[in-house]
Amino acid sequence: MRSFFDPRQLAHSPEVELHNGAFQPHAEHGGRVRSIASALGRTEEPADHGEAPLLRVHSPAYLDFLKSAWREWRAAGRPGDAAAYAWPVVRRRPIDLDRIDARLGRYSFDASSPIAEATWDSAYWSAQTALSALEAVLAGERNAFALCRPPGHHCGADYLGGYCYLNNAAIAAEAALAAGRRRIAILDVDYHHGNGTQDVFYASGDVLFVSIHADPRTDYPYYWGHSDEAGEGEGEGSTLNLPLPRGAGRTDYEPALGRALERIAAFAPDLLICSFGADTFGGDPICHFALEGCDYPVLARRIASLALPTLVVMEGGYAVDALGANVAAFLSGF
Template identity: 50%
Template sequence: MLTIHSDDHRLHHGAGEFYRGRIVPCFEMPARVEQILASVAGRGLGPVVAPVRHGRAPVERVHAADYVDFLASAWDEWCALGEIGDALPYAWPAHDLRADRVPDHIDGKLGFYSIDAAVPITAGTWAAVQASADCALTGAAAVLGGERAAFALCRPPGHHAGPRAMGGFCYLNNAAIAAQAMRDAGVVKVAVLDVDYHHGNGTQAIFYDRADVFFASLHGDPAVEYPFFAGFADETGSGAGQGCTLNLPLPWGTAAGAYLAALDTGCAAIAAFGAQALVVSLGVDTFAGDPISHFKLESADFTRIGARVAALGLPTLFVMEGGYAVGDIGTNVANVLEGFVHG
């Protein structure tokens, strides 16, 4: 299996994020990728290649141009204030505040274009997120070109990024960008299967009213889990997209039996949709040892996830999302990929 990776991911290394009332070291860190690369190489899963640059055009197929402009200019605007350290938002246009005007000041822009304070912007963030999207697009091109599967080792991750907002460590929605690229290349029906512990609210928002991309997500129940305000079972799509979103929220403490049963439900729905290609938002923060999650999957269970995805028989692009037990992330990701290859 081809793996696409860019060293530019290291350019984004936030000093901290706001979590439960305090600034803490970022859970999403460069060491995650290094562990995954080591495991992919150690298993002999296939070659690792650098991404091809694709520019802004495919990104703006799913993200608003003004939002992409913001990401490209935010660090320079922050530095113009004479600030030191990362840029983080602290005010948001919630409830009765106006959300129809983009502020002129960078502090206002940071809040306008975000859903939380887990998205530090650093000197290298824009370069890193562009490279991350390029990994996904290069992987999509490989699959469209005849590869059975490819693995886009994206960092930063992407599934919380919506059409016009960053959040949850995510800036550009790599999985959605790849799915849209598949559609633009002529694939009539594409499915996105999100197996990250946290709901892919950004991916859902991008495709919610569309009938050509099916979105299925297994995740912690948003009644008690981030992102809290999306991912409930009654969210099934709107307009032309009615019935093309499937949310399978699961309670804290979910272990392999219940999780794999839900995965089978999601896979059956993707098959019924008639998908011709599949993008998997691959988060392994469902692992029992993950520091910010509450499921109980063990490392061996990830092999079974890969095998179940393989059973769909679709050209498949895996796009890296979450997983914050850094010491185990390489094993868990490699298990999914190996389970797919041998499934």
């Protein structure tokens, strides 16, 4: 399988995040992708497809914010990384406020995703990595892997969160539609629900979003990913959420995957995008499923049995010592 990665993705390096009531070292660090790249061996550098594909998903104002937020934060005399501390739960004031503190709250939904000096550049090349891997699939490769970092599935059209700044899977889906593919299925198998991807396509009939994830009644992102969320308008019926309880292992996961694959097959897509998170691993330090390394090829073979052109986009996974082996095991199933 051809794999794509750009070393500029390593430059994004927030120092801390707010987690469980305390500031802790940022879990989404460059060691994650170094582990994966080492296990894969050879990767290809992506081409630059410009900002046009990003703008099919994200608003121009949001992209401008990502580019300028760190500089504005420092210009305001603030140390460290730019981080939000106030969010407009009730918007009694205009949302286009000038102060950087207000804009950080406007364009984010949590405190886990600071904007560092190189965040825009790394996120940009993360998206270009997904687009280049997609290009390989559209050109005839059966499968391709995009080693994306930072990940993307938690950010929406105009908000960041969950370590995510640009939604790589959504950007790839829109690019595939623009290239003439009629129907796209996105299968999200990260531990956490892909709330941003769901938001982007919630009213779309062209993109099916299916997610297997930790029950949001107990796990982040809490406010999305419940089983009664099924889409709206033209997208009614084009979202399927399959939440599982903490501690779920392969015997719990496989029936949910079966339901997911049946729904995808019925949708009859031209292309499958798999948002893959290895944070479903039992040894992950911040997640609570119980999959083992030997489970990943088995699950991947079931996904591959759909016989669809497939783009695999990297999302989460924080057990760094095992991460490369787990990702390589999953990709081996294709």
